[in-house]
Amino acid sequence: MEKDVLKKIEVLTASAKYDISCASSGTTRKSQPGKLGSTSGWGICHSFTEDGRCVSLLKIMLTNYCIFDCAYCINRKSNDIPRTALTPQELIDLTMEFYRRNYIEGLFISSGIMRNPDYTMERMLKVVKDLRTVHRFNGYIHMKSIPGASRELVQEAGLYADRLSVNIEIPTEQNLKLLAPDKSYESIYRPMGYIQQGVLESAEERRKYRSAPRFAPAGQSTQMIVGATSENDQTILGLSAALYQRQGMKRVYYSGYIPINNDRRLPVVKEAPLVRENRLYQADWLMRFYQFGVNEIVDEQHPNLDLDIDPKLSWALRHPEAFPVDVNTADYAQILRIPGIGVKSAQLIVASRKYSRLTAQSLAKIGVVMKRAQYFITCHELPMYTIHEATPGYLRELLSEKRTDALPQQLYFPFSQSVVV
Amino acid sequence: MNVFFYDKSFEGLLSAVFDAYARKKFPDLLLEKGDVPPLLVEYSHEVVTCPEKTERVWSGLRKKLPKLVLTQLTYAWLSETAGSDEVIFRYIRKAFDKPHCIATDFNDEDVLSLKKLTQKVSKEVQYLAMFIRFQRMADGIYFAPVAPVYNVLPLATGHLVDRFSDQRWIVYDEGRKYGYYYNQKTVMEMALDDESSLQNGRLREDLMAGDEKLFQDLWKRYFKTLTIKERMNRKLQRQHMPQRYWKYITEKQ
Numbered sequence: 224m225e226k227d228v229l230k231k232i233e234v235l236t237a238s239a240k241y242d243i244s245c246a247s248s249g250t251t252r253k254s255q256p257g258k259l260g261s262t263s264g265w266g267i268c269h270s271f272t273e274d275g276r277c278v279s280l281l282k283i284m285l286t287n288y289c290i291f292d293c294a295y296c297i298n299r300k301s302n303d304i305p306r307t308a309l310t311p312q313e314l315i316d317l318t319m320e321f322y323r324r325n326y327i328e329g330l331f332i333s334s335g336i337m338r339n340p341d342y343t344m345e346r347m348l349k350v351v352k353d354l355r356t357v358h359r360f361n362g363y364i365h366m367k368s369i370p371g372a373s374r375e376l377v378q379e380a381g382l383y384a385d386r387l388s389v390n391i392e393i394p395t396e397q398n399l400k401l402l403a404p405d406k407s408y409e410s411i412y413r414p415m416g417y418i419q420q421g422v423l424e425s426a427e428e429r430r431k432y433r434s435a436p437r438f439a440p441a442g443q444s445t446q447m448i449v450g451a452t453s454e455n456d457q458t459i460l461g462l463s464a465a466l467y468q469r470q471g472m473k474r475v476y477y478s479g480y481i482p483i484n485n486d487r488r489l490p491v492v493k494e495a496p497l498v499r500e501n502r503l504y505q506a507d508w509l510m511r512f513y514q515f516g517v518n519e520i521v522d523e524q525h526p527n528l529d530l531d532i533d534p535k536l537s538w539a540l541r542h543p544e545a546f547p548v549d550v551n552t553a554d555y556a557q558i559l560r561i562p563g564i565g566v567k568s569a570q571l572i573v574a575s576r577k578y579s580r581l582t583a584q585s586l587a588k589i590g591v592v593m594k595r596a597q598y599f600i601t602c603h604e605l606p607m608y609t610i611h612e613a614t615p616g617y618l619r620e621l622l623s624e625k626r627t628d629a630l631p632q633q634l635y636f637p638f639s640q641s642v643v644v
Numbered sequence: 645m646n647v648f649f650y651d652k653s654f655e656g657l658l659s660a661v662f663d664a665y666a667r668k669k670f671p672d673l674l675l676e677k678g679d680v681p682p683l684l685v686e687y688s689h690e691v692v693t694c695p696e697k698t699e700r701v702w703s704g705l706r707k708k709l710p711k712l713v714l715t716q717l718t719y720a721w722l723s724e725t726a727g728s729d730e731v732i733f734r735y736i737r738k739a740f741d742k743p744h745c746i747a748t749d750f751n752d753e754d755v756l757s758l759k760k761l762t763q764k765v766s767k768e769v770q771y772l773a774m775f776i777r778f779q780r781m782a783d784g785i786y787f788a789p790v791a792p793v794y795n796v797l798p799l800a801t802g803h804l805v806d807r808f809s810d811q812r813w814i815v816y817d818e819g820r821k822y823g824y825y826y827n828q829k830t831v832m833e834m835a836l837d838d839e840s841s842l843q844n845g846r847l848r849e850d851l852m853a854g855d856e857k858l859f860q861d862l863w864k865r866y867f868k869t870l871t872i873k874e875r876m877n878r879k880l881q882r883q884h885m886p887q888r889y890w891k892y893i894t895e896k897q
């Protein structure tokens with residue numbers, strides 16, 4: 224490896240770092256004889272940058288040359304920045320060597336568009352294919368598919384990559400056209416469709432033959448930039464909900480807009496909308512793990528998420544009639560809706576109330592945040608000072624987070640060797 | 645007060661359970677042989693660790709408890725924290741005495757304590773899987789020094805074997821002065837006779853493979869560039885990556 228790779232790595236990382244979908248989750252693959260690596264369930268973070276984000280994959284671009292000119296992107300053609308490219312072999316060596324030292328879970332490869340989408344895809348494909356077949360790399364690979372790539376190439380990529388993604392970037396087509404004139408929804412949805420189809424076909428094949436190859440076993444993900452355009456949260460979450468309906472769509476990422484370029488089409492903002500980004504993740508979380516429908520979170524009257532309180536509390540305050548909930552008798556779904564009770568404590572509640580009645584004290588020990596939960600529950604000895612006595616308005620004051628508390632916590636999970644109930 | 649003395653091994657603890665049932669005397673306090681007993685001892689017993697007793701108790705537990713809980717008991721033991729042996733003892737006793745399976749009865753003090761101890765230990769195992777950093781030595785062996793709070797090396801090797809099955813490696817607990825060596829086939833316990841090969845959590849430079857330094861520099865450069873200045877949040881960084889690990893983390897050295 225030549226010394227000039229140091230410079231290349233710097234340029235190409237700076238170009239890739241704004242893509243925030245870095246998780247290495249979604250597939251468990253044990254080690255195989257003669258191969259390097261394994262993947263584990265939720266994925267492992269190996270480091271945290273000074274902005275507090277998880278480093279799991281080697282997230283880098285093959286090249287930051289690009290023939291497109293997307294207004295929000297640091298690599299757009301019209302930007303005057305240093306440009307370079309790694310050779311496929313250089314990227315392969317970096318991945319292998321970093322992996323062997325336990326720096327990373329695997330590779331997240333993306334690229335600026337050289338010549339045309341397919342030419343670019345072929346270069347990326349060479350890297351992932353060689354990693355798997357020549358170097359017998361068994362760790363995680365996330366490959367960003369290029370908008371407008373052909374079916375054949377997407378299909379081949381799915382045989383080697385664990386996860387494929389195509390970023391939507393802008394939540395409405397009209398605004399996408401405005402900011403990224405070289406792109407269209409069609410050029411994004413088409414490869415998304417190829418991936419979806421690949422996932423379905425492989426599932427079908429594998430039902431017949433256990434040995435049929437797996438296609439992108441960790442499914443696909445996508446990303447939207449939040450705050451670069453005028454869409455409200457209802458539009459954004461509505462789109463997410465629709466995307467999650469698709470087979471194999473595992474994650475939608477929200478990236479608070481950071482002004483990188485000076486451009487008349489873009490809003491002037493002083494700082495990234497980090498609180499809003501965090502609220503969107505919380506809402507996304509409610510849809511995926513708390514059995515909330517998108518219309519319960521945002522609607523015509525409330526098209527934007529409340530920045531001062533989280534969306535679950537917000538729902539509870541709008542629905543005092545659903546409370547108080549009796550933790551000793553209510554079903555799991557109801558318990559999940561109580562502010563201050565997460566998935567883990569809800570499970571513990573349901574498991575332990577079989578043996579004895581739960582008290583306020585035992586709830587606190589289990590991990591329930593009583594400061595919040597007390598207004599929404601009954602458990603025989605609690606004083607009756609619920610949301611009805613306190614009123615939703617007062618609780619909103621009382622339980623609002625100071626804005627700094629509401630700063631994003633990037634969601635990450637410990638790997639699933641969970642010995643914990 | 646009833647006091648039992650034992651040899652502070654897990655086998656010894658299980659033998660103590662056996663003795664307690666055999667004598668129908670249950671300890672209020674578990675001490676190591678040689679410890680000074682408290683005043684006012686009513687009954688004192690010295691446990692002889694023996695494989696038959698251990699085996700009897702363990703197989704009894706196997707019938708009473710899900711496998712997960714058995715693992716939890718060993719995790720709690722490896723926490724090596726004061727009083728964890730008493731939690732384990734009381735837990736086992738309840739498991740034998742109560743008519744129902746106590747595994748999910750989190751209203752019970754000891755069941756909850758065991759869960760919390762286990763969580764702390766498994767967190768430490770996870771930290772190891774996250775933050776171990778191998779350095780390649782001139783002879784091709786990958787070497788990772790660590791200093792976990794709990795004695796978790798034995799719990800981490802499974803993951804490392806799975807992941808790094810095609811390379812030779814060593815993980816070494818600098819605090820407890822032992823480690824494991826994997827030769828691409830089996831894992832063996834080992835100790836360094838000469839710790840001068842280590843300096844501040846790092847391999848001495850003259851022992852490193854030729855390109856080791858370059859890959860460390862590449863990684864550091866990558867890590868540094870990745871930060872998004874507009875989102876600076878060092879508090880969050882420290883929260884996720886405790887500072888006590890930094891000594892061993894290449895990119896934080």
Ligand code: SF4
Pocket residue numbers: 289290291292293296297298299300334335336403
């Ligand atoms: S195509 Fe991708 S890399 Fe090129 S300018 Fe647009 S967003 Fe940036």
